[in-house]
Amino acid sequence: MSALSAYMTKASGKAVDTVTTIMNDEEVNPQTRLQAAMFLIKIGYERLDMDDLEKRIEALEEEAQDYQG
Template sequence: MNALSAYMTKASGKAVDTITEIMNDAEVNAQTRLQAAMFLVKTGYERLDMDDLEKRIEALEAVASEVK
């Protein structure tokens, strides 16, 4: 699983580049470009939510360790 995670992390930059290239290519069908743009926006918001949850969990864990 660690190897898969490392591979996915490494490949994610190229994936974003590819999606951005599709989104910006005027010769690509407008619906496909829209889907690429929507995917990037949706993924960005999901990442923000995950970052927020991670910070909140860390804060709760810090409080819980102080209570012990």
């Protein structure tokens, strides 16, 4: 699983570059360009949510550790 995770992390930069290229290519169908833009926005918001949840979980874990200890 760690090898898969490393591969996905490495490939994600290229994936974002590909979607960005499609979004910016004026020769690509406008609907496809819109979908690419919407995809990037969606992923961006999901990442923000994940970061927020991670911080909240860490804070709760610290509180629980302080309470136990």
